[in-house]
Amino acid sequence: MKKVGLVVKYDKKARQKADEFEKWLISKGITIVKKEIHLPGCGLSDMTFAPPDLFCVFVLGGDGTFLGAARWIGDRNIPILGVKFGAVGFLAEILEDRLFSVAEAILNNEFTSEPRMRLQVKVVREEREIACITVLNDVVINKRALAILAHIDTYINDQYLTTYKGDGLIVSTPTGSTAYSLAAGGPIIHPAVPGIIMTPICPFTLTNRPLIVPDSVCIKIRLAEKSSDNMLTFDGREGLNINSNDTIIINKSLYPVNMITMPNQNYFDVLKTKLMWGGSSI
Secondary structure (H helix, E strand, O other), X not given: OOEEEEEEEOOHHHHHHHHHHHHHHHHOOOEEEEEEEOOOOOOOOOOOOOOOOOOEEEEEEOHHHHHHHHHXXXXXXXXXXXXXXXXXXXXXXXXXHHHHHHHHHHHOOOOEEEEEOOEEEEEEEOOEEEEEEEEOOEEEEEXXXXXXXXXXXXXXXXXXXXXXXXXXXXXXXXXXXXXXXHHOOOOOOOOOOOEEEEEEEOOOOOOOOXXXXXXXXXXXXXXXXXXXXXXXXXXXXXXXXXXXXXXXXXXXXXXXXXXXXXXXXXXXXXXXXXXXXXXXXX
């Protein structure tokens, strides 16, 4: 007997479809583990994780719901499918009208999956690890609304790179390159490219530009003492206040997210649709 996860956005339309889908799964003898995601998210200490024996996870919601589901899966090798119920849906593979036909194929093992890199983010305060979070999109250092410029000392493999001065810094995966990093002027990176993007937010020095580094490096970040009132956010869902006593250590995670993919679904077609690229050939 198969057991599947069903992660649902706390939204009337998504919940109605989830109820219909749940009845359909039960009629096929499928055991269901259901979880609702309340945006913007949960805290660092109260997150529960999915059972390790799930066959797959269906996510009914937008990108925020998908990120919550990826966090729920944790380090487990469980395939995950996004079903669009949000506004943008870069992480959704299908629209809701295809849910039942695609689910039928998945339950019959007629699918492939694509690994998406994640980042492991550790926060060390006075030689004690106070947080260890895995992110699919990005980790962001932000100054609060009334704070002075953030001064962010950045090291690559223990070699000093620069001190970013500005509103903050985004460190993202290729999957996250179409999220906050893109809005801040960062490049779009295909998910198969093995890199990590570092995008400054409103840099005070105009020569501080987005930088792509190999996914094999270790990035260490410390706030200069003159920085104050800053926050570290994980996939835009969880936050942690940080100060100059903290060291943020970012590495490629050993555990990617395995996203279920459908035949004839082209990444560039999705990209053009989501970003509303137009034009005609010459």
